[in-house]
Amino acid sequence: xxxxxxxxxxxxxxxxxxxxxxxxxxxxxxxxxxxxxxxxxxxxxxxxxxxxxxxxxxxxxxxxxxxxxxxxxxxxxxxxxxxxxxxxxxxxxxxxxxxxxxxxxxxxxxxxxxxxxxxxxxxxxxxxxxxxxxxxxxxxxxxxxxxxxxxxxxxxxxxxxxxxxxxxxxxxxxxxxxxxxxxxxxxxxxxxxxxxxxxxxxxxxxxxxxxxxxxxxxxxxxxxxxxxxxxxxxxxxxxxxxxxxxxxxxxxxxxxxxxxxxxxxxxxxxxxxxxxxxxxxxxxxxxxxxxxxxxxxxxxxxxxxxxxxxxxxxxxxxxxxxxxxxxxxxxxxxxxxxxxxxxxxxxxxxxxxxxxxxxxxxxxxxxxxxxxxxxxxxxxxxxxxxxxxxxxxxxxxxxxxxxxxxxxxxxxxxxxxxxxxxxxxxxxxxxxxxxxxxxxxxxxxxxxxxxxxxxxxxxxxxx
Amino acid sequence: xxxxxxxxxxxxxxxxxxxxxxxxxxxxxxxxxxxxxxxxxxxxxxxxxxxxxxxxxxxxxxxxxxxxxxxxxxxxxxxxxxxxxxxxxxxxxxxxxxxxxxxxxxxxxxxxxxxxxxxxxxxxxxxxxxxxxxxxxxxxxxxxxxxxxxxxxxxxxxxxxxxxx
Numbered sequence: 001x002x003x004x005x006x007x008x009x010x011x012x013x014x015x016x017x018x019x020x021x022x023x024x025x026x027x028x029x030x031x032x033x034x035x036x037x038x039x040x041x042x043x044x045x046x047x048x049x050x051x052x053x054x055x056x057x058x059x060x061x062x063x064x065x066x067x068x069x070x071x072x073x074x075x076x077x078x079x080x081x082x083x084x085x086x087x088x089x090x091x092x093x094x095x096x097x098x099x100x101x102x103x104x105x106x107x108x109x110x111x112x113x114x115x116x117x118x119x120x121x122x123x124x125x126x127x128x129x130x131x132x133x134x135x136x137x138x139x140x141x142x143x144x145x146x147x148x149x150x151x152x153x154x155x156x157x158x159x160x161x162x163x164x165x166x167x168x169x170x171x172x173x174x175x176x177x178x179x180x181x182x183x184x185x186x187x188x189x190x191x192x193x194x195x196x197x198x199x200x201x202x203x204x205x206x207x208x209x210x211x212x213x214x215x216x217x218x219x220x221x222x223x224x225x226x227x228x229x230x231x232x233x234x235x236x237x238x239x240x241x242x243x244x245x246x247x248x249x250x251x252x253x254x255x256x257x258x259x260x261x262x263x264x265x266x267x268x269x270x271x272x273x274x275x276x277x278x279x280x281x282x283x284x285x286x287x288x289x290x291x292x293x294x295x296x297x298x299x300x301x302x303x304x305x306x307x308x309x310x311x312x313x314x315x316x317x318x319x320x321x322x323x324x325x326x327x328x329x330x331x332x333x334x335x336x337x338x339x340x341x342x343x344x345x346x347x348x349x350x351x352x353x354x355x356x357x358x359x360x361x362x363x364x365x366x367x368x369x370x371x372x373x374x375x376x377x378x379x380x381x382x383x384x385x386x387x388x389x390x391x392x393x394x395x396x397x398x399x400x401x402x403x404x405x406x407x408x409x410x411x412x413x414x415x416x417x418x419x420x421x422x423x424x425x426x427x428x429x430x431x432x433x434x435x436x437x438x439x440x441x442x443x444x445x446x447x448x449x450x451x452x453x454x455x456x457x458x459x460x461x462x463x
Numbered sequence: 464x465x466x467x468x469x470x471x472x473x474x475x476x477x478x479x480x481x482x483x484x485x486x487x488x489x490x491x492x493x494x495x496x497x498x499x500x501x502x503x504x505x506x507x508x509x510x511x512x513x514x515x516x517x518x519x520x521x522x523x524x525x526x527x528x529x530x531x532x533x534x535x536x537x538x539x540x541x542x543x544x545x546x547x548x549x550x551x552x553x554x555x556x557x558x559x560x561x562x563x564x565x566x567x568x569x570x571x572x573x574x575x576x577x578x579x580x581x582x583x584x585x586x587x588x589x590x591x592x593x594x595x596x597x598x599x600x601x602x603x604x605x606x607x608x609x610x611x612x613x614x615x616x617x618x619x620x621x622x623x624x625x626x627x628x
Contacts, residue, residue, distance in 0.1 A: 208583075215584070222514075
């Protein structure tokens, strides 16, 4: 990595010049120190919110999903919105760890570990919703094809909902493996730094890693293979999620644009969530010289692109609604923008199409405060996008006599809030017990920072 | 004189690359090189062959995808053909997404498994790694006559040279 020719004009990937052991120190120190008061506060709040979510889930499993605000017309609403929202969040992690790796975007090295962790936790949050929606979560294994005493009655492989089962479970497994493989060398570094129980635990988890170049060489091949597998996988996951809708005949859902539209939206919301988390993490763990303004600016540029694709998709949907000549389609879209749920449509539109445009200004995309606020705005917008697609398409369908409105119940809102508790609890535990920044990969790009400085020194001597 | 294992520790990435190349040129046997991160160019310097993991990956993908596709054919068309919305029993296009997912899952898991087996890594494996090689030093392990190896490593700029059992 460090052998590659790099233009001296490029901005260094890590701003401070550090020796290799300083890099280790910087990343390992937060794991050794006692947790700060801020960490405890954040953890207790997240854990309390998780508790609320747990209570809500327990109640609705015990009582049944009649506790939701669904009716005969709107059979999918809050839970599927949340499911798609969380799966989408996860996509940025894989994009950073796999796609940017294949494109040799070395700036990813300081953020990929945390982004991958975010993917795992987001997918866990997402998985809760279909699990509860199944009504009888203890029979969830019925979704997998296994020989059974009912015939054998097999699952219906033609259903996109079943494709989803395979897509999400594969995505979670492969992301977890990819994450773990990336962690192994770093866990060995920590093992050799610490003593006592932690040394034993990390020694067990690092699989006897000893830094051998023969293993490193094979490891690099494996990492490349996993990145190559994860790339089409991440695209397939949201494609399949979008097919849950696109293969139906509901106006507003039945559209061939859905797969790319959903994937772009997923990356868009995922990067916003990575930014929210990274901006907090870099300050709390004092990692400002690893996660620099340069990283934040690059992610903001990806938000501009994916936000642009999302905006274009909204426009295309409207164009096709008119151009197709289908009265049902036309009605669905007029109803979306001007019907009883117009407020949610315009929240979505302003958050997703207008707000990322602000990142065209360099001042804004290099401002931490502005980025933090906009990243939350984008996530609100993307949540509403899923709500708009799902609820506005269903609530006024073909038969006006069955038109209805949907309103979430306290249970549904509480469950959604509870998933944030789960997400942040897991993330806080992660920053506490595992290296947030990939030690090995940062060391490899570290020499680049040094060379740049050497280059400057050379110039000064000549002058 | 019998050959022994001698390790030299270096502080710079460039040094370890040069030393490894020079060792092979001088006809010394390079047992292994230990580094805190993947140093690029070291594969060539050590003369390592490209890994065959890619083949494991390809075969696992074909096996996983093919296996799943066959299972879908068997369950949907042979074991219990059910008429779902008038679709044909062998509805191959509808089987593609799951085939793809199974191929990816199998390829990823089998590649990782093959990596562990080939590298002899397993949970709880006990190792005593060389000093500081997972932190900030690069170590070159040679199998040669002790005097010759010591001279060579010191000439290459090793900060510490030690014989290991």
